[in-house]
Amino acid sequence: MAATAWTVRGIIRRMLPVLVVLTAIELGSGIVLDTFEGTLLRYPTLLVLVPVTIGMAGNLGSILAARLSTALHLGLLSFDADDDRLLGNAVATIALAVTVFPLVGAGAWLLQTVLGGSRLPFLTVVAVALASGVVLAALAVAVTTVTTYAAYRFELDPDDVVIPVVTNVCDVLGVLVLFGSVRVLVGSA
Amino acid sequence: MTVREVAQQAYRESLPVLALSAAGGLFAGVVLGGMDAELERVAGLLVLVPALLATRGNVYGSLGARLGSALHQGLVEPTFSTDDERVNAAVAAALANGVMVSVIAAVLAVALLGVLGRPSAPLATLVAIALLAGLISGVVLTVAVVSVVFVGYRRGLNPDTLAGPVVTTTGDVVGIATLLVATRLVLALGGG
Numbered sequence: 454m455a456a457t458a459w460t461v462r463g464i465i466r467r468m469l470p471v472l473v474v475l476t477a478i479e480l481g482s483g484i485v486l487d488t489f490e491g492t493l494l495r496y497p498t499l500l501v502l503v504p505v506t507i508g509m510a511g512n513l514g515s516i517l518a519a520r521l522s523t524a525l526h527l528g529l530l531s532f533d534a535d536d537d538r539l540l541g542n543a544v545a546t547i548a549l550a551v552t553v554f555p556l557v558g559a560g561a562w563l564l565q566t567v568l569g570g571s572r573l574p575f576l577t578v579v580a581v582a583l584a585s586g587v588v589l590a591a592l593a594v595a596v597t598t599v600t601t602y603a604a605y606r607f608e609l610d611p612d613d614v615v616i617p618v619v620t621n622v623c624d625v626l627g628v629l630v631l632f633g634s635v636r637v638l639v640g641s642a
Numbered sequence: 643m644t645v646r647e648v649a650q651q652a653y654r655e656s657l658p659v660l661a662l663s664a665a666g667g668l669f670a671g672v673v674l675g676g677m678d679a680e681l682e683r684v685a686g687l688l689v690l691v692p693a694l695l696a697t698r699g700n701v702y703g704s705l706g707a708r709l710g711s712a713l714h715q716g717l718v719e720p721t722f723s724t725d726d727e728r729v730n731a732a733v734a735a736a737l738a739n740g741v742m743v744s745v746i747a748a749v750l751a752v753a754l755l756g757v758l759g760r761p762s763a764p765l766a767t768l769v770a771i772a773l774l775a776g777l778i779s780g781v782v783l784t785v786a787v788v789s790v791v792f793v794g795y796r797r798g799l800n801p802d803t804l805a806g807p808v809v810t811t812t813g814d815v816v817g818i819a820t821l822l823v824a825t826r827l828v829l830a831l832g833g834g
Contacts, residue, residue: 464735483689497675505667541648
């Protein structure tokens, strides 16, 4: 049996170091959350937005990364600023954020209003979600393009490297951007 | 293809998965929103939230990808039995990784909060919560991932495209819900 590649110890030895590094990065965003815990606990509607903002940021980045990696493998991608495939995927990422994030904000407000009462106006929550989404989509495009380009230059397989890096970096950016939108649109009271 | 065609195709292909994961994320958020009492009582718990959620995605997403590749290569059979050594090794390694990284996250969080001079619950409390949450969510997510990948494969679906969305939608909900359960258990047992 070719069980050598699939021993428990082998899998742990290969994955654990990467997981610990990624965890350390994620703790950075945890510390940011801790910084505005007071605001989050005063307005639980914003707490509802936390996992979905983190998740959507990572998803936007990882979908874009997967598409760019495949295009790169197929030889369909160049890293010119006027590359149709690069531009088209970037435009789609922004459009997806503009579609989904206002719905996420509306959903968060609605659920919190039904379950516990929301202390924030509907439009404020939608605005926080939309602003976070647009900024995150732009950052996801930048991070993914740079990471995919770096993998390509260093001759690494983008499938191995880009998705974990992009997902976790976008997670952290998700919290930072949410923090920024809350600061600007709700205040830090 | 023009920019417009590329954008339209990417948009259409990605929207369903994103909508699904947004719905999952909102449910996770509702649980987190209802956890305000616990978050207030256990200082430092919120610091762990992104790390624990990411760990669920990284560990069980990788388990799904591993099983998907093995199914494609014919290395494992899509049947539920306890004597497939490969599946057992992959599951045991995922559970061990998930639990170990959760505990490491708790230790690092307490250390980080200490360095920054911020309030933190005792190390034992946060470690116990992370350990319990890691264990329970690990079992639930293993069952979910193995079931969906195996059943999907038997029905002719590509496990590679199934595992990702399953983990991103269930991972957050299961991750937060088990964190709540673990926190209540540890508080009830006298921690904190």
